[in-house]
Amino acid sequence: MPQVTYIEHDGTEHRIALEEGLSVMRGAVDNGVPGxxxxxxxxxxxATCHVYVDEAWLAKTGAPGEQxxxxxxxxxxxxxxxxxxxxITMTPALDGLVVRLPEAQH
Amino acid sequence: MNAPVNPASDAWTTPLDQLDPSHPARFQDHSMWPYFERLRREAPVHHSTTSPLFGPYWSVTKYKDIMAVEVNHRQFSSDSGHGGISIRDRPKDLRLPMFIAMDPPRHDEQRKVVQPIVAPGNLAKLEGIIRERAGRILDGLPRGETFNWVEHVSIELTVQMLATLFDFPFEDRRKLSFWSDCATAVPEAGGFIDSEEKREQVFAECLAYFTELWNQRVNAEPRPDLISMLAHGEATRTMSPREYLGNLILLIVGGNDTTRNSISGGVLFLNQTPGEYAKLRANPGLIESMVPEIIRYQTPLAHMRRTAVEDVELGGQRIRAGDKVVMWYISGNRDPEAIEEPERFIIDRKRPRQHLSFGFGIHRCVGNRLAELQLKILWEEILRRFERVEVVGEPKRVFSSFIHGITDLPVRIPA
Structure with a gap:
């Protein structure tokens, strides 16, 4: 399964294997990643599942839609x-994705 | 005066096409629940034509349909020009422009002016102030005698907070709750605001007071209070007085009623479910998930309204351009298809923030995390001091189908 690394605001890293087709949000919520x-x-x-996509991955995750x-x-x-x-929906192309979490979700 | 309404038992026998869940009296005596239960089951998107107060309107009562309206701000307008965000249509010349009752792009521009007041850094700064004040209010409460929790705690804590956000003269802070109550009062309730003329008089006093504050702030360096932010904000500094008033009323009501009624509701719900109160005392860490559960269970704003700007299909019904559409948050928050055992108050739900009380989409409550913070700190301080806050009489509720509120909650703190 493709993996995502979530980095909390304080630097704590969580590497989570995520089934294809699931969202990056789901991966965090279902695996207890705080933030x-x-x-x-x-x-x-x-807008309370806000993340910063690592620059190296921006081209692959694409740009946000209108809504x-x-x-x-x-x-x-x-x-x-x-x-x-x-x-952001998990695909094989996003294997290794790195996202950082903001200080707070509001 | 209060128009007579049918008793709750009629909820299941009234022909569907004559069903009208909107009467304020139903929310005062809490007879509205079976009406919403029936609508969720039999007509989740329902057209009512029999309201004596509000004219024809659609009721959207299921969680997922409400969410669909929330995110579709292009077809479902909030604009005050179409009637705004509550079921009551105000006379055209008395409508108040405010950013909650605007569509993009103006809504977005104005909202962004005040949004920094609840940014993470600012909330962190407010935390100490809230804790200190909550502690002082609680320490001043009588022991072993009956008093009104709403008056002594819920209102007092929320107006103190609001005064701070506005940098409003502290000794005059009760004017804020007075203006808030006047803004939301239903004339048919037979209270102080018995006509729109009376309401406009109060609004004029409010505007005069705040105009003085505006003039002080506009001539000074920008500061992080709401008046200064509005006076210096690119999108708000040239507002008309009427628009300034509208946005003030929005911020006052938004910061007042909602948190106030959730503070009162929490005490009531814990008393109604002693098992949950015991769980909380045993584990104060549950405050974190209890707070959003209180906000769901109270649903301090029973609805928000939109107006369809084109024909649109929702839940199998054809809504026509110009129709009034009421999203009953109070019903969606009790929808068993979205929330497990929604009738129960459970302080350790798994996903407690999945509720409609703050709305969703671009109009989602700007102060939601501040509201949660106030409740969280208050409950931490209550648990630190009191073994129990006992409800010793029936709550009295507001005559309104918009504000779902409590005016009187007699309580006693054992000596």
Whole structure:
């Protein structure tokens, strides 16, 4: 299974194997990675599964869609490499993906 | 005065096409629950044409349908020009522009001006202030006698917070809860606000007071309080007085009623479920998951309203352009298809934040984490001091189908 590395704001790393087709948000929530709230459960409607995609992976994860960009624009700590992790679906091409978590999800 | 409404038992016998769950009296006596239960089962997207107060409107009562409306802000408008965000249509000339009642792009621009007040860094700064004040309020409570928790704790803590966010003169802070209550009062309730004229008089006083604050702040360096942020914000510094008033009312009501009623609700729910109260005392770490559960269970805003701007299909029903669409959060939060055992108050749910009380999509409550923070700190301080806060009488509730609130909660803290 492809793997994702989640790096918490304090630097703690979590490497999680994630089934293809699942979202990067799901991988964090189902495996108890702290720092992803995912209040809306993956509807792209709350911006509490915000992550920073490692620069090296940006081309592969692609750009946020319209709804996602609009939700992200209300995240206090958004940066150009911000994504909502519920909108990144695992594929073999994303094996090794690295995402960092913001200080807080609001 | 209060119009008579049918008793709760009629929820199952009234013909569906005559069903109207919206009457404020139902929310005051809590007879609305079976109406929503029936709608969720038999007509999850339902058109009502019999409301004596609000005219024809659609009720959306299931979690997933509400979510569908929430994320579809293009077809379901919040704009005050269409009627805004609550079931009551205000007279056209009295409508208040405010960013919750705007669509993009104006909504986005104005919201972003005030959003930094609840950024992570600022919340961290507020934490100490909230703890100190919560402690002081709790230490001042009487022991061994009955008092109104709403008045002494819920209102006091929330107005103190709001005064800080506005950098509002502290000694005048009760004006904030007064204005908030006036803004949301239902004229048919027979209270102080018995007409729109009366409400406008109060609004004029509120605006005059805040205009003075604006003038002080606009002529000073920008500071991290809401008035200064509005006065200096690119998207807000040229607002009309009416728009300033609208946004003030939004921030005042948003910071007041919701947290206030969740603070009161928490005490009530724990008293109704002694097993949960015992669990909490044994493990104060459960405050973390209890807080969102309180907010779900109370659902301090019973609904938000949208207006369809084009014909749209929802739950098999054809909603027409111009129709009023009411998302009943209070019903979606009790939808068994979305939330396990939704009728129960359970302080250690697995996914407690999956509830509709803050809304979803671009209008999701800007202060949600601040609200949670206030509740969390308050409960930490309560548990540190009191073995029990006992509810010793029936709660009195607000006559409103928008604000789902408690005005009186008689309690006693054992001496």
């Amino acid at each position: 992803i709230d995912a209040d809306c459960g993956g509807e792209c409607a709350c 996602e960009a609009s939700m992200l624009s209300f995240a206090a700590t958004a940066q150009p490499n911000s994504r909502l992790s519920c909108q």
